[in-house]
Amino acid sequence: MKRYTYLSPTCPESPLSPIISLTGVTKLYSGFRALDDVSLEIQPGITGLLGPNGSGKSTLIKSLLGLVRNHQGTGTVLGLQWPREVREIRDRVGYLPEDDCYIAGLTGIEAVAFMANLSGLPKTEGMRRAHEITDFCDIGEEKYRGVEAYSTGMRQKLKFAQALVHDPPFLILDEPTTGLDPDQRDAMLRRIRTLAQEHGKSILLSTHILPDVKAVCDQVVILARGKVRVHDSMENLSKPAEPTLNVMTYGEKAAFLNGLEKAGYTVTTKTDGTLKIIGTDIEQVSNVWDIAAATGTSIRRLAPAQNSLEEIFFQAVSASEHP
């Protein structure tokens, strides 16, 4: 499958220019620092924006769209000057708000077509495009019903269709899978992946659901107390600080543990009984097999250890609480 590279609309010659580049963004709400000197550079692809409640995720998103006025900070979004060219930025961004928001009285298809018109699509073209996108989002015949009567899941799909209807190169999705049942959640994540991989769209995915981030994101930004605590690719984040192997064995493992320690390995035992052999990677695995053979231990599973996103998240949040 072809993987597209995002092209900045203003610098077509520099395909790897960042989607978002912010410096020193600060937002105060009556003295409370919702964003505290945030500096970020987000590359094309799918980026997960994580953080506990009140960490500043929604404020950052609203700031990017110019919905809240910042006290400090400059940058670029899609190569456009931020916050000076915020209207042009909104023209090229599709936003799925976290809040349950809808225009009362409209049917689903009218609501999507209306958003298309507000983004500048002519009337007929907006309606045609709305039909196409509601089909893509699997809204089906429900699109002819009033939006007030929609279930939470349907409203999520409708907001997704509205965010997408004007074919923006960059999507900001704030909790897109909230309220969806497991099937619909999978379908939503599939759509997000399709848009990024087959249509070259960049996506900023703000969520509390860590498995969603793990499933689709290339990069992760963790915000806590208004500051960026972690910002790296999923690949780098999942690598432990030292090469480590996770080993699960059958039966008694005291002799195996003893053998490993005699060979100079640092070994810890996890709560589920898995041994963590620190300081060795998959290249040096033959040594571990030898020790297992010598001590008569059967190895059930052996794999390089990876940092879990949950661990990274909790470490980042607790570090922000106890600096």
Added chain:
Amino acid sequence: MPVHDLGYRKWVGKRNHQLIRPLYVARSGITLIWRRRMLKLLLMLAWLPIAIPAIGIFCFEQGVTDMTYRRVIIRTLQGPMERPDLAAQMLQDPVSVRHEVWSTLILGFFRVPQLYSMVLLIGLIAPLLISYDLRSKAYLQYFSRPLSPNEYIVGKSAVIWFFLGMITTLPGLTLYLLGVLLSPEISVVGMTWDIPLRILIASVALIVPTTALAIGYSACTVENRYASFAWFATWIMGSVAYQVLTNAPRMGRGRRPRMDVDTERWLLVSPYHTLGKVETWIFGLDTGDSSVWPAVLILLAVIVIGTLFVRSRLIGKLSV
């Protein structure tokens, strides 16, 4: 599942200019409100009073040559319209008062049936516009698009302008056209050509401040019934206060002499009378230019304060 599942496709095409995007806000609002059957009924009823001034103009034009009609119009000017001065002139030279009689009849149409219709119509539709958006958080949808709060306000106001235009400007101009058609000769146009312009200006004076006041109330609360209540209360309480302040001193008790009251002084407490003062001036029936300025300033203040209030409410909501 669609018959032909196209999947996701890129969209390539020319986008509309940003300046016309508020029109889509207006169109969507008009479409939504147009679906209400009550409103259609109200719009039709609002056109009925046009018959009265149209008959008045017909009688006046016939009265230029026919004494029977002239007597009818003179009685009307002396009685319900409270213009004995015009009646006296009509008796001597009807053609010389043509402009004034037409203006008086059309102003009467604006002042009484249309102003009441306007209050009722806005009371029904305006609270739905912004308070609904605040309640359903639709403002997030609007402002995630390249739409500024000012453009949103213009779009929402245009919904009210459209419906008010349907019950004031359009019938006003139709009334003028009917007057011309009911006249025995087309030369009346030469003497009354400025009346359509005055109708347009009077419509603006009526529509713009009332819209600003209405959307201001609509933005006050997420409960549209409170906005409706505040709207009707403003008009009713204002008129009642004006009547009390101007009539109470006149009603001398026992043998106390009745006092002369300066009605202009209390005009500004009532939106109905403030608007009436400005409209009378626009139709050229109130020549006291200096006395109209306080009323004009009040209307301008309502426009500015109403618009700024809505703007600040929207920006405040977005910051939460």
